[in-house]
Amino acid sequence: MNDAERIRDLIRKGEGLTTEFKESRHALSRSVFETVCAFLNRNGGTILLGVADTGRIIGIDPEHVSQIKKDFATTLNNPQKINPPSYLALDDVVADGVTILRVYVPESSQVHRCGGRIFDRNEDGDFDITDHTRSVAELYRRKQNSYSENRIYPYAGLVDLREDLFFRVRKIAGIQRKDHPWLRMDDMELLKSAQLHQTDLETGKSGITLAGILLLGKDDTILSAVPHHRTDLILRVNNLDRYDDRDDVRTNLIDSYDRIMAFIAKHLPDPFYLERDMRISLRELIFREIASNLLIHREYSNPFPAKLIIEHDAVRTENSNKPHGFGPIDPTSFSPFPKNPVIARFFREIGRADELGSGVRNLAKYGKTFGGRLPELTEGDVFKTVVYLPVADNKPDTTGVTTEVTTEVATEVAFLSVFRGEMSRRELQTELRLKSAGHFRKAYLAPALKAGLIEMTIPDAPNSRLQRYRLTEKGRKQLQKSASHLEKESRNE
Numbered sequence: 080m081n082d083a084e085r086i087r088d089l090i091r092k093g094e095g096l097t098t099e100f101k102e103s104r105h106a107l108s109r110s111v112f113e114t115v116c117a118f119l120n121r122n123g124g125t126i127l128l129g130v131a132d133t134g135r136i137i138g139i140d141p142e143h144v145s146q147i148k149k150d151f152a153t154t155l156n157n158p159q160k161i162n163p164p165s166y167l168a169l170d171d172v173v174a175d176g177v178t179i180l181r182v183y184v185p186e187s188s189q190v191h192r193c194g195g196r197i198f199d200r201n202e203d204g205d206f207d208i209t210d211h212t213r214s215v216a217e218l219y220r221r222k223q224n225s226y227s228e229n230r231i232y233p234y235a236g237l238v239d240l241r242e243d244l245f246f247r248v249r250k251i252a253g254i255q256r257k258d259h260p261w262l263r264m265d266d267m268e269l270l271k272s273a274q275l276h277q278t279d280l281e282t283g284k285s286g287i288t289l290a291g292i293l294l295l296g297k298d299d300t301i302l303s304a305v306p307h308h309r310t311d312l313i314l315r316v317n318n319l320d321r322y323d324d325r326d327d328v329r330t331n332l333i334d335s336y337d338r339i340m341a342f343i344a345k346h347l348p349d350p351f352y353l354e355r356d357m358r359i360s361l362r363e364l365i366f367r368e369i370a371s372n373l374l375i376h377r378e379y380s381n382p383f384p385a386k387l388i389i390e391h392d393a394v395r396t397e398n399s400n401k402p403h404g405f406g407p408i409d410p411t412s413f414s415p416f417p418k419n420p421v422i423a424r425f426f427r428e429i430g431r432a433d434e435l436g437s438g439v440r441n442l443a444k445y446g447k448t449f450g451g452r453l454p455e456l457t458e459g460d461v462f463k464t465v466v467y468l469p470v471a472d473n474k475p476d477t478t479g480v481t482t483e484v485t486t487e488v489a490t491e492v493a494f495l496s497v498f499r500g501e502m503s504r505r506e507l508q509t510e511l512r513l514k515s516a517g518h519f520r521k522a523y524l525a526p527a528l529k530a531g532l533i534e535m536t537i538p539d540a541p542n543s544r545l546q547r548y549r550l551t552e553k554g555r556k557q558l559q560k561s562a563s564h565l566e567k568e569s570r571n572e
Contacts, residue, residue, distance in 0.1 A: 083174040086181065089125060090134045096202050097124035102131055103180075105143050107150055110205070112160060116193035117200035118184035119165060120218060124200070128169070128180040138177025147180065162192050163274055166424065188226035188420045189274055190219055219280055227380040228293075228419040231279055232304060233286035237266055239300040240291070244333060245269065248295075251429040261428075270295075273428070274421045289379060290421045294332050301331060307382035310335055310373065312342045314389045332374045332422065336431050339370040339387060346389050350449065350469055358496055361449045365466060366394075368438040371431055373398055376418040376462065383461065393450070393467050400462035408456040410443035442466075494523045495558040501536055501547040524548075532557055 094100055099114045101107075111126065118124040128147070129139040139147065148169045154160045155167055165187065169180040190197065197209045199218060208214040222229065245266050252259040261269050270276040275291030278284070292304050301308055314324040326342050328335050349362040373385055373396050381399035388395045401418055426432035433441065439456075446454035450467030457463040497510040508519045527533045532554035536547040550558070 082170075082172045086127065086172050086174045086179060089127065090130060090136070093134060094132070096200060097122055099124065099126045099204075100130040100132055100134065101126060101128050102137055103128040103139065103147065104137055105140050107147055107154075111151075112154060112193050113198050113205045113207075114200075115155070115165065115167070115182075115184055116161060116191050116196075117198040117205040119187040119189075119191045120198060121186065121200035123184050123186035126182045126184065128182075129177065130179060136175050136177060136179065138175075139180055141178060144171065144178055144180070151182070160194060162195075163189050165191065166427065185420060188222055188229055190215075190222055226419065226421075227378065228288060228290040228421050229277060230289040231277060231284050231286045232289070232292065233284050235287040235292060235296075235300065235304075239287070239297060240266075240295045241297055241331070242266075244295045244331065247333065248425075248429050255428065255430045259428075273425055275425075288421070290419065290425070293379065294422065294425055296331055298330050302329065305379055307384070308379065310339065310385045310387070312339060312387050314342075314346050316389070316391045332426075333429070333431075335374055336370050336426075339373065340366065342387070343370070343389075343394075347394070348469060352448065353496075361445050364441050364445050365449055365454075367431070368433070368442045369394070369396060369464060369466060371426055371438065372396075372464070375423045375426055375432060376400065378418065391468075393465050396464045397461050400458070400460060406458060408458055410439050410446075410454055410456055494527060495532060495550065495554055498533075498548075498550045498554075501549045503547050507548065527554070530557075 089098060090100070092098065097118070099118075101111055101114075103111065107128075111128070114124075114126055118126070129137055131137055151167075151169050156164050158164055165184075167182050167184060169182050172179045172181050192209075195209075196207050197215060197218070198205045199208045199214065200206070208218070249259075249261050249269075252261050260272065264272060267276065270287065270291055273291075274288070275294065276285070276287050289304060292300055293308070296304070308329060310328040312326040312328060313322045315322050317323050324342075324346065326338060328338050330338075343362065343366045347362055347366070349360055352359055352361050369387070373387060376398070377385055378399045378401045383397075383399035385398040386396060423432060432438060442454055446452075446466055450469060452467040454467070455463075455465040494507075494511065497507060502510075504516070504519070504524065507524070508516060511519065511523065513519045513523075524533075528535070530553075531551055533548050534551050535541060536549065537543045537545060540546070
């Protein structure tokens, strides 16, 4: 089922607890943000812009699509409108020849206000409950009880957190967004902005939350709050009774993510893959989603240890989970449900996770290319994933010559594809992530020069410190030819 078919199916079911239609043909209607607020406070849901209340598809005026998307993002980031701010995105979907804008709103672990008012959702629509003390108290109680990440530790202070992590997250967030508000905040302001320091309006308790401790805490602070916290990384390929390599990770989630990715890089291949004539890392695309999911969607009140196990044919993960269903999940049509929305948002701010849903779509898209089979996701008290690995082809007609030729072609494409105008030896070597200058010259530079694929900018002075290299016309044609060859080989496999 493609996006257009999913939209039509949603429209056929009509508006309800988790679905809302808005015409918004030329501009956003005011009530859109009341619905966003209500969905955040209740069970989440999908808003379709360009659809009448009756279910008739009207579409968005093409001239106003970009402005509507801009206005939507700006308003959501304005605490005067939605507080705490929420980071959502409108997706374009073409149905019946017109453009519909779709936004998926996840359930939030926080209580949100729209224009200073609290909205909740029922089957009949959005309701302002601000002045209904009992309803508001129940809403806060439900949020606190539903998300263990919001547990408040009133006696934990900045002294229990790592100063260097504050520095790191500001630096990383600044790379993601040059005007990121965290850059102008002190440590406590950052905690409050990220919802890592909260006040329970029912009890009056204030303090750093479990999410704050897990993300930024010192190791002894983390283990004091959650003694069972660990992520077990295991390589089990040859020694099936025990393991070939292991990393027992018991630290903050930022460093945990980096150690998971380092373990993956150490033990898994990164097959050559071209997309639009650009080499991309399948391993990076797939396993950054696996690593972030393993950390973001864990139920930290459960002592079940998270595991990532690399076997000869697959990578398997397990982590404790607060399920919203049971059984296999189709990664191509999965509607994600954030188990720890605060942690998820923090990871997105520092570029460790994609927007809700896009990571799973990448997992489905690239996972099959990587391992030949679609990854498997299973929802339950223990959430399980299986990503299949490339396995050597044992067909009788496969020869070493074919492998050697393919390897040579891949090396050639890898080298030629990094050229951006004229480049120095050091720049080329850095792009290829090669440490040895001798190996670079022997395996890459010399063969390409000899074949006439590249040329020197100062041919009369080969050893000049000003020497740079560029593709020749022959090199550009060879790059296209070799890239096509690799793409064909990949399809044939």
